[in-house]
Amino acid sequence: MAGSRVAVVTGANQGIGFATVKELCRTFDGSVYLTSRNENLGRAAVEELEKLGLRPKYHQLDIDDESSVLRLRDYLKATYGGLDILVNNAAMLILAKDEDSRELFAENTRSVVQTNFFNTFRVCNILFPLLRPHARVVNLSSSMGHISQIEGQSEAASTLRAKFSSPDLSYKELLKLMNDFLDAVKRGDHADYGWPRKNWVSYIASKIAVSAMTRIQQRDFDVDPREDIIINHVHPGYVNTKMASFKGVLTIEQGAAAPSWLAMLPPNDATNPKGAYVWHDKTIVDWVKGPLPAEY
Template sequence: MTPSTQPNQPAPAGLRVAIVTGGSRGIGRAVSQQLARDGLAVVVNYARDAASAEDTVAAITGAGGRAVAVQADVADEKEVAALFDRAEAEYGGVDVVVNAAGRMTLSTVADLDLAALDAMHRTNIRGTFVVAQQAARRLRAGGSLVTFSTSVVGTQFPEYGAYVASKAAVEGMTLILARELRGRDVTVNTVAPGPTATDLFLDGKTPEQIDRLSKIPPLERLGRPEDIAEVVAFLSGPAGHWVNGQVLRANGGLV
C-alpha cells in the first residue's frame, strides 16, 4: 500500500473522519469533495490511479479541507486494515466509511467471460464485505457506513446480469449488518444510483444509448456525481442518522 505524499495535518479535537474507497474518480471523487466541504477529513482511497487520487486531495486541500490519498485493494483484507490504520494514525479515528469502489462488466449471461465475472465479484462483493468488516469493527459511535448498489437491481436491464448479482449481494447485507451493530449508534445504508454521468457508466455506450437512457427517468436527464454525493452526505451526517438499514434508490424516478 502506497501512502500519499501529502504531509500530515494536525487533527483538532472533534474532527470527523471519512474513508472513501474509490474516492479519486466519478461518484467517489464527488463524495470525497462533498464530505470535505461538510468539514470532514477525508482519506481518499484508490486502487491504481495515484494521479487522480492526488488531484482529488489537492482539490480538497486547496479549498481549505483536510485529505490524504491512500492506495489499497478493497478486496485485500490486509491492505484494507492498513487503510483504516492510516486513517486512525492520521486523524485519530474513523466516523464515516463510504465504499464507492466498484467494477462493472456488461454482457449477456450466455456470453460473459467468467474471468470478468470473478474480477467483478471480487471487487463488488468481497471488496464490500472486507470494507464493511473493518467498518463494523472500527467506526466510532455516531458513525455511518454507506455502500453502493445500483438501481438496475430493480430495472433488470439485459446485459447487467452479473453486475446486478454482485450488487444484490450488497443490498442483502445492508439490514443484516445494521442489526448486527445494535447498540453501537452506527448506521448502515446503501445508495443505489440510476444512470449517472461517470466514466464507469459512459464507457462503451454510444451517444444514442446515452441519450435514450437519459430520457428514461421522469426528470429526463442523467444523474450527476454531485447528486449522489449529496445523498451520501445526508446519510452519513447527523441529519440522516435516523435512516438505518435502508437501500435508497437515487435515480430521478427511474424505478
C-alpha cells in the same frame, strides 16, 4: 489527532466518490480521506479539490488487496483511534458481450462479484471494529441492486427473491448464495436458478448482494453496544461517469447528494433511515416490495 473525527470514501479519485469527498469536505467537521487504488490518480484528485479551497487528505486503498485495507485500518487506528464515516463506493462493471465465451463470461462475472461484493464485505469486516458511536456507513448499491431485478414469477425466481429478502438472512447464507451464483455462471445454467439472462447480470447480482448485506449489517448495529451506528444502501442515479460510459443523465454532484446526506445523518434522530434502500432523490424505497420511483 487521536479522537479527531474522520471520514473515508473508497474509490474516490473520480466520479461519485470524488464528488462525495468534495461534499464531505464542505460539510463534515473532521478529516476527509480520498482513497484510490492508483496513488498518482488519487493525489491528482486531491490537488484538484485543493484548487477549490478544500482540504481532503489522501490514503492509498485497493479494496481488492487485503493488505492495503489492513494498512488503512492500522493507519486510522493509530492516527485517529477510530472511524466516523465510511462510504463504500469502490466498484467495477464489465458488461458481457454476445460473442463472449462461457469461460470469459464466467471469469468477468467472478471479477465483478469479487470486487463489488466479496471485497466490499471484507472492507466492512476489517474497518467496522473502528467505528465509533454515531458512526455512519453508506454502501453504494444501484437501481440494479433492487430485488425486483430478479424478475419473473417462476418458482426459481420467487425462491431466489425470498432467500435474499428474508429478514433472517445470515452472512453465511448470503455468501453461499453468491458462491452458488458464480458456480451456476461457470456451468452456464444461472438462469435456471432464477437469475436474469441480461448481459449485466454480474452487476445485478453483486449489487443485490451489497443491498442484502446492508440489511444484515444494520441488524447487527441495532444490537451493538456502540450507540447509534447507522448503515444504509443507496442508488445514486444514472450518473455521467466512466462506469456509465459517460451516458448518465445526472452530474457526479447530483449522484453524490444522497450518499453525502446519508453520511451526515444527525446523531440520535428517530427519523433517520436505518438499513434503508435510498433513491438518489433521498426517497426511501421498499427494497423487497418496491416500487422503484423511476427507471433511473
